[in-house]
Amino acid sequence: MKITLTVNDQVYTRECAPSKNLLHFLREDIGLTGTKEGCGAGECGACTVIMDGKAVNACLVLAAEANGAQIRTVEGEAKDGILSPLQQKFMEHHAVQCGFCTPGMLMSLRELLERNAKPGEHEIKQAIEGNFCRCTGYQQIIEAVLDLTGQLEHKGELRHV
Amino acid sequence: MLCEFDYLEPTTLADVLEILGQGDAGVRILAGGTDLLVNIRAGLITPKALVNIKKTAGLDTFAFHPDRGLEIGPAVTINQLITNTEIARRYPLLEQCAEMLASYQLRNRATVIGNIVNASPSADMAPALLCYRAKLTLTSKRGSRKVGIAEFFTGVKKTVLAADEIVEKITIPASEADGKGGYAKLKRIKGHDLGIVGVALHKKQDYIRIAVSASAPTPILAPDFQAKDSPDYIAEQVLAAIKPIDDIRSSREYRRFMASVFVKRLLEEVRA
Numbered sequence: 433m434k435i436t437l438t439v440n441d442q443v444y445t446r447e448c449a450p451s452k453n454l455l456h457f458l459r460e461d462i463g464l465t466g467t468k469e470g471c472g473a474g475e476c477g478a479c480t481v482i483m484d485g486k487a488v489n490a491c492l493v494l495a496a497e498a499n500g501a502q503i504r505t506v507e508g509e510a511k512d513g514i515l516s517p518l519q520q521k522f523m524e525h526h527a528v529q530c531g532f533c534t535p536g537m538l539m540s541l542r543e544l545l546e547r548n549a550k551p552g553e554h555e556i557k558q559a560i561e562g563n564f565c566r567c568t569g570y571q572q573i574i575e576a577v578l579d580l581t582g583q584l585e586h587k588g589e590l591r592h593v
Numbered sequence: 594m595l596c597e598f599d600y601l602e603p604t605t606l607a608d609v610l611e612i613l614g615q616g617d618a619g620v621r622i623l624a625g626g627t628d629l630l631v632n633i634r635a636g637l638i639t640p641k642a643l644v645n646i647k648k649t650a651g652l653d654t655f656a657f658h659p660d661r662g663l664e665i666g667p668a669v670t671i672n673q674l675i676t677n678t679e680i681a682r683r684y685p686l687l688e689q690c691a692e693m694l695a696s697y698q699l700r701n702r703a704t705v706i707g708n709i710v711n712a713s714p715s716a717d718m719a720p721a722l723l724c725y726r727a728k729l730t731l732t733s734k735r736g737s738r739k740v741g742i743a744e745f746f747t748g749v750k751k752t753v754l755a756a757d758e759i760v761e762k763i764t765i766p767a768s769e770a771d772g773k774g775g776y777a778k779l780k781r782i783k784g785h786d787l788g789i790v791g792v793a794l795h796k797k798q799d800y801i802r803i804a805v806s807a808s809a810p811t812p813i814l815a816p817d818f819q820a821k822d823s824p825d826y827i828a829e830q831v832l833a834a835i836k837p838i839d840d841i842r843s844s845r846e847y848r849r850f851m852a853s854v855f856v857k858r859l860l861e862e863v864r865a
């Protein structure tokens with residue numbers, strides 16, 4: 433079947449098997465490999481993208497279901513080689529180690545920031561409860577968002593820079 | 594990779610019923626897909642065709658009518674329920690159970706009805722719907738029938754839904770609105786996890802209703818209690834209604850113990 437969708441403001445039309453999920457479609461058919469596959473089963477959140485304004489696990493959405501949808505992926509964050517402010521804060525707070533969870537984290541947080549410009553710690557935790565990070569321990573990620581939104585009172589304990 | 598299947602996107606309920614009515618057991622309804630696609634990937638199901646009902650007119654019904662009560666269609670997601678403050682205020686238990694279900698991203702896709710149709714003993718929406726005595730409208734080409742939620746589940750992952758039927762909507766009586774209540778769920782971790790045991794409590798002026806998840810082959814509704822019944826009596830009756838098992842996530846004894854703790858804790862909360 434033929435599907436057309438918009439990813440980071442660019443329109444793509446491709447032939448696609450009905451059984452292909454959105455994650456594989458993004459990575460294999462249009463070559464956007466920023467979005468990662470961890471578990472492939474809705475557990476880890478590495479594949480999180482924003483579909484029509486909502487954070488979803490791209491491994492559990494068929495590409496066919498995304499026909500006509502607006503998708504945002506991590507590739508939409510940096511512009512002209514300059515990191516987005518959210519990415520910048522991730523870097524400053526050492527919220528990235530191996531980086532495998534980062535694209536999904538960024539998309540979950542991007543969606544959160546779009547519906548809530550000043551999320552509290554609880555809301556941040558809730559937004560990333562479906563994103564597993566095996567390296568940072570989450571604290572730096574939470575601090576990066578608090579700092580971005582002007583809510584970090586003290587310098588994070590684990591701040592490296 | 595997923596097995597090969599056809600993908601259908603019917604725009605009307607009549608078309609959905611026509612497809613289901615062909616009596617092909619390999620045809621599966623695709624709503625949120627958060628259970629179905631996982632099961633397909635694991636090779637547990639090998640469907641011939643998936644019928645996406647998210648674009649079908651009318652199946653996204655989600656409204657409160659003072660006479661008929663709250664109606665929820667099969668395309669309504671868990672997060673739609675949580676973010677509707679009016680509904681969350683009228684039916685607090687629905688929101689509490691919804692918030693305990695899976696993770697934020699999954700709740701953006703997972704549907705209320707899908708959680709019920711999947712019929713896991715640990716389904717988080719089941720205790721709320723049992724406490725509210727929800728009714729399901731099961732529709733096929735042959736017509737519609739109404740089934741109480743307590744009669745819907747028949748075993749682990751088993752329901753009375755026939756192969757040619759769809760749950761067209763869930764209706765929660767208006768008379769159950771504006772109660773007090775809560776859902777306590779035991780998990781291994783703070784983040785998203787399947788429940789080890791879950792207890793929901795719904796209190797109105799003169800009665801208390803309690804439902805328990807992950808403690809029997811189906812979610813269980815205990816007999817109604819009077820508002821003045823003692824916590825010990827209520828906990829005893831709830832324990833008599835459940836049949837938890839030993840499994841990899843918990844022992845039977847621990848499930849029983851925590852069910853009783855949760856019943857008493859929730860009673861204290863609503864009576865405070």
Ligand code: FES
Nearest residue numbers: 470471472477491
């Ligand atoms: S790859 Fe999608 S949730 Fe893990």
Ligand code: FES
Nearest residue numbers: 529531565566567
């Ligand atoms: S940085 Fe390695 S998993 Fe998060």
